[in-house]
Amino acid sequence: MQIITGKAKIAAVLGWPIEHSRSPLLHNFWLQRHLIDGAYIPLAVKAEDFNTVIQSIKAAGFKGCNVTIPHKEAAYQCCDVVDETARKMRSVNTLWFADDGKICGTSTDGDGFVANLKDTGLTLTNKKILILGAGGAARSVAYSLIQENAQISITNRTLQRAEQLVQDLGAGQIIKWQSWAKELGQFDLLINTTSLGMEGKEDFQFDLQHARADLVVTDIVYVPRMTPLLIAAQQKGLKTIEGLGMLLHQARLGFSKWFGVDPSVDHELTEFVANSLKK
Known part of the structure; x- marks a missing residue:
């Protein structure tokens, strides 16, 4: 004891x-x-x-x-x-x-997120990554991914916040919230940094029909462990990485x-x- x-x-x-x-x-x-x-x-x-x-x-x-x-x-x-x-x-x-x-x-937070990805054997250099959200979590995740030489794009329901984040980071592209699902085919990794799908928050249906077969999907939400996004990705046969590892590594x-x-x-x-x- x-x-x-x-x-x-x-x-x-x-x-x-x-x-x-x-x-x-x-x-x-x-x-x-x-x-x-x-x-x-x-x-x-x-x-x-x-x-x-x-x-x-x-x-x-x-x-x-x-x-x-x-x-x-x-x-x-x-x-x-x-x-x-x-x-x-x-x-x-x-x-x-x-x-x-x-x-x-x-x-x-960002380094914990990256460590969680690497724990699964994922490499990030030159990977094209789409981040959902432009809040504090997105900022941390995006900054650490840039240090790994990943190519990031940001989409957010409020366009101005996405624009401000890209400006502050000095890197990244912006994709309009209304069209991100149709743009999935160009990405290697999809990251949800929003509260969408979190227990007790608003429900949201994630559209992954345009995703490539090798798209990796991850969520920083860990309550529930299997979020609506991860469930949708698994149903499509995509590789998923849950968010609990980020909490532990950070x-x-x-x-x-x-x-x-x-x-x-x-x-x-x-x-x-x-x-x-x-x-």
Whole structure:
């Protein structure tokens, strides 16, 4: 049994609300696996209290934290040091407190997404990729794909947001939302970064009739694990990649910074977290 002492390393996840987060589950799984004297806890933090809480947990000796909705932009603003990824995103999801007292931050969502794809044996260089959505998740995913020398196109129900994203990234093409389904034949990979198909959100019928037989389809949504898009793709005989792996891979950097171990994402962890999604 894992024993926590007065020397324990402590990290947290901050959000409002926070009950939905699976991050405590997976980080504490890794702590148990590696017999680390530490803990990872959820903290429900209102937007107006965010900066006060960050300073408080830093003063209390926490190693750092993850941040989720609605705090990613506020977390970026509170950092003393950020990397190029965070500057491009203008948001962070991972903070760590350096020995000199500085607050350091980065965004691991995009790299977690790419790592999940590579885990399946997918190569990304020069692949033509269509991204559905132009929000924060799309921004992270698109930026990391560009670093892999992939060719990206963006489609979004609000055209102006897609145009702004392409402008900010300095790369990519725009496809109108009304016509993306008819353009599928030119793409190697389709990515849904929207909430379409998420449990409790609006239903949506995905039209894949123009897809090539070798199109790979993936979704960042992981509740449910098999989203309407993935179901439609499987019914058409297309290869699919579910979104849970992105959640697991994006957590690795923070765990390494806080607890000093680079953990692995494997079948045991995936099934452990997946089982919690059924409850």
